[in-house]
Amino acid sequence: MADLLGQVHSAAGDYLASLAARPVQDRDALALLAELGGPLPEKGSEPGEVIERLLRVGAAAGTASSGPRFFHFVTGGVTPAALAADWAAALFDQNAFSKISSPFAHEVETVALRWLRELFGLPESWGGALVGSATFANFTSLGCATHWWGFQLGVDTAEDGLAELPRMPVLSSGYVHASARKALQMLGHGRNSVTVCARDGVGRVDLGVMRHHLNRLKGAPSVIIANAGEVNAGDFDPIGELAELAAEFGAWLHVDGAFGLFAALSPRTAHLVEGIGRADSIAADAHKWLNVPYESGFALVRDQARLGSAFGMPGAAYLPGPGDPASGYALYGPESSRRARSLPIWATLAAYGKQGHREMVERHLDLAQHLAARVDAAPELERLADVPLSIVCFRAAPAGVADLDDFNRRLGAALLEDGRVYAGTTLYDGRIALRPAIVNWRTTEADIDLFVDVVRELSQKVSHEVGTRAS
Ligand SMILES: *Cc1c(COP(=O)(O)O)cnc(C)c1O
16 A cells, blocks of 8 residues: 555656646646546456556646646645645545544644634634535535524424525625525525625625615515625625624625635735624635645634534434534534545644735735736736736737627637636626636746736737638
């Protein structure tokens, strides 16, 4: 077994060293994926050969999304300490189910959750759950909100579900993320349960409209979702004002802070999440801006006991019940058996501290401003939004192009096909745009400059294609 791990270890050095220069995606290498197919082997092969094949194909055909020039979605890298600790999590193969299945994993998770609360300046008394992603953190948070809401109406939804209840009112701005809707869909409310209160095509919240809807509920309990960091331009709902509304109308305030919660780390951006301490629940990702490996997200919940009420299991005789001192995090979140995903979170916080993570966030803020300046300086590029955080929303707008949406769709496709750098397109205020997001510790100014150079080069190429087609 140690020999197999040695194979991974020796491949790791080369792979990690290659990240600085390799393209994000080598399309030609995708042909190698055929080597992993074929029928399920009857007898199996020599494990050393199997692992050699996996490493060879993965190193060539894998997406270098942990490298410095992957700006698509919101994709973090992996700090050295987090990667090593993730290997350790696989090595120890703990079941972070309960204090009995692994006192070690249980304790590290307790410390990791406490450190996360400290990192974001949240009260020690809050509860939390480490989950696989921000989608699951939204699910966990809105699961708690659902239980709270049912309780207001005299129903224990964990016992009896939603059948006796009206539809749960959910209000948000146009910034509400698809995964919050997916969480509502999984919880049985349906993804259309959200009433969007937006005042413009960007999706900025209309507080007057939200107040109007809350008034119409005549005191019935409801849930407000505030968005800390939306994905198109990194903008924020006014959390403090939404907290005021939630307090006035007795609503549950949930904040989706998948990456935007990290604004709390820097005095330069902390004002963006002002009021977050008044939330009832917060969802965030660790595999984005904390730079730990997938799959890692977390929910932080003001009323710790609510997690147990919403996610406790009806103790099978061989399992610990909720009040049992041997119970654990399986009873405070949606999963039962689970890996020790606390280990990389613990390790990165232990290794780099509050200061290291603040410095990383601030480096990304600077890089985003640098990117915005390069966009502003390029005559054929047009920035579409302010840059409050680390996403820059812009499009190509070369002179004489009639259909800019079509042009930018082509540009986005050309960028992915080229593979040197990666960024995705979106629809921002009715316009197709690029929206590179910078949250990887490896990214340097040179990477940003290369990104702009590649975008400009491909924009020229698309101009020629479009021009040729038109003539
Ligand atoms: C990424 C993101 C999510 C979903 O996160 P996953 O980790 O992909 O599940 C939710 N909300 C926001 C604002 C996000 O940026």
